[in-house]
Amino acid sequence: MKAKLILENGIEFEGKAFGYLKESVGEVVFNTGMTGYQEVLTDPSYYGQIVTMTYPLIGNYGINLEDGESDKPKVRGFIVREKCDEPSNFRCEFSLEDYMKQNKITGLYGIDTRALTKILRDNGTMKGIIALEDMSKEEVKMKLDRFSNRGAVKEVTTDKIYKVNGSGKKVAIMDFGIKKNIVDNFSKRGCSVTVFPADATAEDILSIDPDLVFLSNGPGDPQDVKSGIETVKNLVGKKPIVGICLGHQLLALALGGDTAKLKFGHRGCNHPVKDLVHDTVHITSQNHGYYVSRLPEGMEISHVNVNDGTVEGMRHKTLPMFSVQFHPEACPGPQDSNYIFDEFMKYAL
Ligand SMILES: NC(=O)CC[C@H](N)C(=O)O
Numbered sequence: 001m002k003a004k005l006i007l008e009n010g011i012e013f014e015g016k017a018f019g020y021l022k023e024s025v026g027e028v029v030f031n032t033g034m035t036g037y038q039e040v041l042t043d044p045s046y047y048g049q050i051v052t053m054t055y056p057l058i059g060n061y062g063i064n065l066e067d068g069e070s071d072k073p074k075v076r077g078f079i080v081r082e083k084c085d086e087p088s089n090f091r092c093e094f095s096l097e098d099y100m101k102q103n104k105i106t107g108l109y110g111i112d113t114r115a116l117t118k119i120l121r122d123n124g125t126m127k128g129i130i131a132l133e134d135m136s137k138e139e140v141k142m143k144l145d146r147f148s149n150r151g152a153v154k155e156v157t158t159d160k161i162y163k164v165n166g167s168g169k170k171v172a173i174m175d176f177g178i179k180k181n182i183v184d185n186f187s188k189r190g191c192s193v194t195v196f197p198a199d200a201t202a203e204d205i206l207s208i209d210p211d212l213v214f215l216s217n218g219p220g221d222p223q224d225v226k227s228g229i230e231t232v233k234n235l236v237g238k239k240p241i242v243g244i245c246l247g248h249q250l251l252a253l254a255l256g257g258d259t260a261k262l263k264f265g266h267r268g269c270n271h272p273v274k275d276l277v278h279d280t281v282h283i284t285s286q287n288h289g290y291y292v293s294r295l296p297e298g299m300e301i302s303h304v305n306v307n308d309g310t311v312e313g314m315r316h317k318t319l320p321m322f323s324v325q326f327h328p329e330a331c332p333g334p335q336d337s338n339y340i341f342d343e344f345m346k347y348a349l
Contacts (some may be wrong), residue, residue, distance in 0.1 A: 001132065003108050005050075005079065005116070006140050008126040013116055017132055018083055019100025019107035025147045026050040026076030028128040029289065030117045032268030036285075036332020037096065038063050041073040041105070044156035044177030045245065045287050047219035048149035050077035050128055051267075052113050052120075059096035062087030069179040069331060073099070074156060074219075077106045077130045081113045106130050124263045125289060152220035153177060153228070153246075157198035164193040169348040172210035172239075174200060176218030176228060176246050181329040185341045186214070199227045202234030212348040213239045215247025215323070222249035222259050222290055229254045240320035240347040245288055248323035252314065255296030255321075262310070265289035269333035272306035273326055275313075281306060284326035285333025291325060320347045 003017035007028065027049045031040055034055045040046065058080040078100065087095050100107050108130050120126070127144045129135075135143075156177035164183060168190030173183065176198045186193050194208055198218070205213060213235055218225070225246070232254035235241060243251050249259045266286040273284045292311045295301065303313030303324060313324040327333065328340035 003130060003132050005108055005111065005128050006131055007119070007128045008144055009123060010137075011119060013111040015108050015110035017107065017130070018097050018109050019078065020104040021132060022104070022106055023132055024050065024077040024106040024130045025143050026128065027125060027149060028052065028120060029125055029265055029267055030054055030120055031287070032270065033332055034269070035061075036269060038067045039069050039332045041075055041078065042068040042070045043179055043287060044070050044074045045217050045219050047074045047152045047156050047177065048076055049219075050079065050130065051075050052079035052116055054113060054117050056081040056113065057084060058082070059084035059087055061089035062092030063094045063096060063099040064089070064091040065093050066091070067331070069181060070156070073103045073105050075105060077108065079108045079111065079113060079116070079130075081109070081111070083107070083109045121264050125265060149220045150224050153198045153218050153225050156219060158195055159197060161197070162195050164195075166190050166192040168192065169211040169345065170194070170208065171212045171214055171348070172196060172205045172208055173214045173216060174198065174205070174228065174231065174247070176216045176225065176250070178216035178218070179329060179331065181331040182216060182244065185329050185338070189341060189345055198225070200231060202231050202238070205231070205235060206238065210239060212344070213241045214344070215241065215243030215250055217245035217247060217327070219246075221261070222246055222253055225250055236321070237319060240349060242321070242344040242347055243323035244327065245325060248314070248325050249290055249292060251321065251323045252292040252296055252299070255299065257292055257296035257299065258294035259290050260293035261290050262288070266305070271326065273312045273337070274304050274306055275302065276304060277302050282336035283334045284328070284337050285330050286326050288325060322347060
């Protein structure tokens, strides 16, 4: 079935629909990973986004039952150059297309994803529609104007508190759209983990007397997550706080720093980051559209992006607080930066 992607700036790409056949509106972003499409589809930080993969053939090893980063795919749409209908892998349970159909994810294939990526890179991230039928310019504008990703965190956070028992340090996680592998990394280190919904208050969190508070990744603009920022403010100085990605941005905002939007974001598995504390460089997995544009007072830069010089990590000079913008759980991606979880554990009481 014919379908097209219509971008906010009027450019159109005609290809074919796959997966679930329904019109879809979202923010169009590109990911440069060669593998890891299952983790991309299920990463809650992509909620509200139509993801286009720069690697030209996607789906080769299918989808399995273990590698999802959450219970189901969270992307708004998925665009590939070529989809593989005959996946081959001993862990494969479904083809990419069947999985997308079952989970109602709209796909578009057969377009020049490199040309699309160049447009996003030159003009910046923009909204778009995967359309299954022709529509007027006015209709496109109306649909794009109506789209907003404001309440994204509410859509992906847990609705109730849950625990993953362990015999070690007590970690309170604020779930803004957490990836399963982050919880697993704390569990692997023996932690007793309690996961709280995004709107938990500081009192809720302090009631379990945690040794460490962790602020998770999540979708959307950090400045929209008002209650999260408020809770973090009320935890500062009371408990050690660490965070990843959205969690890092929220920590910066809670302490009086600022965030801004990157032109086209960092999404992929090969982003070089320099650790200024250990004087090492790591290849990291990343997925973010915003960054910390002004460091809060008292914080110093611990990590920096080698490609564009943006802040990739910060730590407080006197208080136990440390956070990173990249993804040390590395799913998908290289495991160079997994040591960050050991660094986090050093902050636990
Ligand atoms: N992975 C994340 O936590 C992303 C954080 C935020 N939504 C951003 O795009 O910058």
